[in-house]
Amino acid sequence: MKKLLYIFSALLILAGCGKDKDSKISLEEQLCGEWHSTSLSVSGDVYLGFREDKTFEMYQKIGSGAYRLYRGTWNLENGLLTGKYNDGEEWAAAYDVEIKDKNLTLTSKNDAAESTRYTRCEIPAEVKEGCEVVVKSCEGGL
């Protein structure tokens, strides 16, 4: 019996971020990984990277210019995603999270109920290399 339990836990650990999930995998585990925007309310492009250690990185290009890197921490409780940037500012909204197949929908939990959609996608190296990080005033990004 003990042997079986050990094998079962090992399987759970192996089912890590970035792999196809099935319905038995928690929403939190499914959220882990990298995402690319497919539908935003403004002209722009956003890559999200949610890490298992509850940190995130976000490369955003709204309008023109280079991608800008934001870093911070996230939390998911009862399907509600919240977060804080490394400069101490909270996200502008909490979000309901919905993941189907390889698609993520974040819907703001406020009167606007704004939905944005993302698809699972590795953040390209050129986005990371060319991004703008606020170096002098805040080493490591916001």
Added chain:
Amino acid sequence: MKRIFYALAVLTLAGTACTKEITENGPVAQEGKDLMTKIVGDTQGEFQQGSLLVKLDEATAARIAGGDAEAVAGILAVSEADDLFPALLIQPKNAEVARKYGLHRWYQISFDESTPLREAAAKAASLPSVVSVQYNSFLEPVTSDKVVEFVPAPQTKMSPVPEDSPYGFDDPYLPYQWNLVNTGDKTVAKNAVAGADVGVRDAWRLTGGDPSVIVAVFDCAVNSMHEDLKNSLWVNEAELNGDVNVDDDGNGFIDDKYGFNFVGCTKITKDYVNGVLEGKDVEAVKGSLLNWTKGSGHGTHVAGIIGAENGNGTGVSSIAGGTGKGDGVRLMSCQIFEGSRSASDAQNAAAFIYAADNGACIAQCSYGNSYAITSDDMYINGGEFKIDGKDVKIDGSPLENAALKYFLDPANSNHQSLEGNIAVFAAGNHRQPYSSYPGALPYVISVTAFGADYLPGGYTNYGPGCKVAAPGGEYFDDKNYGMMILSTGVSNAAQGSPGIEGNQNYVYMQGTSMACPHVSGVAALGISYAKKIGKKLTRDEFQSLLLTSVNEMDASLTGTKDYYDLSSYSWTKLDLGKYKGKMGTGAVDAWKFLMAIEGTPTILTQAGKKMSIDISRYCNPYDNYTVSVDSATKTALGLASDPVIRNGKLEIECSKIGSGKIVLKGAVGKDASKEDGIGEMSYVRELSIASRPFATSNGGWL
């Protein structure tokens, strides 16, 4: 007119801008004035004897160009001159642009050297066809520089920079270059403050330069044999592979392999002008090859700041010296100083024509006037002025100004990513509360200097005419050289220049002469990056982005600072408050500049809420901008009142969800105390705004 280098000696080891259009006036434009007002200036400076520069009226210039011997004879008879010939080499293909600035009307007359210049000038000015007479003055030579070699600490002996170092390349002396990467290490510079640099470390992630960008260094010659520069030179392949004493490429200059020695042509004579245009071996060319062995190595030092080869495991790094793949910008040597000799006005003007005609898109000019010239008109047209209660005659520089404008003209664009070319000058080292000329002109950049402590160098000029600040370093004492700027030097440079000791492959210098090439280097990096991302900017747009890509300096300008004055060899206290708002728009930042060229991101705001947004990454938010918003944007965003910048932040309240643009307008350099003083360079920066139902103040999407 005296002009000097701005290295104080020592030691040991998306917008558009517009500028006020300055035109020649006074004696030049007002043809028919009495003869003495036609003579542009008359100082006690050094002039070329036996020669004068004259500007003819359009009709006479046309007659002479058409071979009208009678017109020539008429001028020679009245002026009692021996010869009359064009002052500049104008290639036929560039004749149209030259005409735009009247360069085709400038001639030299030559006469017996024993004839007093004033007498000859008066005779020339008596001719109705002569509208202006200019003494052919020499730039003031460098006589006081002292340079001592850089001696690296034992542990830095050509050892590769570790992978986890905060620096960018494996050049062993890079850790000593606080001007490029200032980590605040006080063993490098005694007064180092982290971040007091040119902001290039991160910029190198995007570009290290591009060989298509050619920077002309107006200075003493660049050492083409230097181990850290030899691969960074502009090379005229036809001349390099051609015959000696032959104009192999037909550009009018013989054996100009890496540039040209304009001092070496001791006199631009008729034979010289005609000879080089016909590709002949002519007398004046002999001995005029670039000569970097005389002088302090000033030009070599300046060149190394812009383009010493990066990532070659040798010597120093530079702003735009590539990424270790031979991909840095290229340096063209326009030699206007040689030991104790210097170029005349005509030769200096010829250097600008040469740079424009042979591919340079940036003119790097660490020189300027040493006189108290305080208006654009005084610089261009000269005249008699009362300065400090004394009557002072100032030489005008209409020919240099015309040649400079020829260089800048969009028709002479020398890079696919820039419409027009740009010129960068040193502000000067006289502690004057205004920039020296030509840098103070409203269509060129004048650079002030700060030290490793992010405070003004004690020598720097400041105030009207100054456009932007950059690292220039400063001397502390003979045991602490690290606060100065380390760059490439000239071995065996002791010949012809006092105070030089040892073997100077790498030397420290200080001055606005050193600050100036930082801005040229950043500009070169910007053009390189624009090419990389497929953008093209006008000169005004480019300069607008450059002048707004800065970090604010005023916050630290309070109290006093001790400064060692090399002119008096004594310590002095600087009142920092007097520099507030007078160092230009701020400290230039290469990273911000590349980001600005990439494009300005949209700022996110929250509809229905007054937002206070940090805009320091786009510009110096403490600059004195006016904010303007067009009616379409007001409607789209539902703005009840115009946004304002307060305490360094943009305050905006949108009542509607939408998007639009706001425009920040600024100006720098204007002498507010005078109606017709030093002019201003204006600039604008556009910011896009999108209001959402919710937003953070840091601009994050989530």
